[in-house]
Amino acid sequence: MRALPPLLLTALLTVFAVFASAPAAQAEPDKTAGLFVNLTTDDTWAAAKAIMFAHQRVLKGGHKPVAIWLNVRAVYLADKKRPSHVHGLMRDDNASIQDMLTAFMADGGRVVMCGACSQAAGLTKDDYIDGVEMGSWPAIESLLFDPKVKTLAW
Numbered sequence: 001m002r003a004l005p006p007l008l009l010t011a012l013l014t015v016f017a018v019f020a021s022a023p024a025a026q027a028e029p030d031k032t033a034g035l036f037v038n039l040t041t042d043d044t045w046a047a048a049k050a051i052m053f054a055h056q057r058v059l060k061g062g063h064k065p066v067a068i069w070l071n072v073r074a075v076y077l078a079d080k081k082r083p084s085h086v087h088g089l090m091r092d093d094n095a096s097i098q099d100m101l102t103a104f105m106a107d108g109g110r111v112v113m114c115g116a117c118s119q120a121a122g123l124t125k126d127d128y129i130d131g132v133e134m135g136s137w138p139a140i141e142s143l144l145f146d147p148k149v150k151t152l153a154w
Helices: 006-021 044-059 072-078 095-104 117-120 135-146
Strands: 034-039 066-070 109-111 149-153
Touching: 034 044, 034 135, 044 066, 044 072, 044 095, 066 072, 066 135, 072 095, 072 109, 072 149, 095 109, 109 117, 109 135, 135 149
Parallel strands: 034 066, 034 149, 066 109
Antiparallel strands: none
């Protein structure tokens, strides 16, 4: 096997070093892409993280639409009669889950309630904080199957 000429070897190593050290090109995020958060738990720690992410990172990052679908036990999170525990994540602002959901909706986020789960929990639209939408299949389908909307389960 023949060795490469020193000049060619140096040139190849230089090109390799330049490309190896260059940061990978990152595509600009598509701000027209939205997020559908499927939240199923009434655990306030997990819920706070999901709401904070959807609100502070995604919605305030310019993505639209951003919706949180409360289903299974998560329907209890928006119940006016069940104030949530204030976790360390929210302690500085003394913000409950209901406060976080209200702020999210005030900034243009959607909170959509599972109708079947609400019924199973014995809750109606009147039991929920202001601004919550009662879900329907067309409302969920329009978000879930929109090719510009990503789904994240929490």
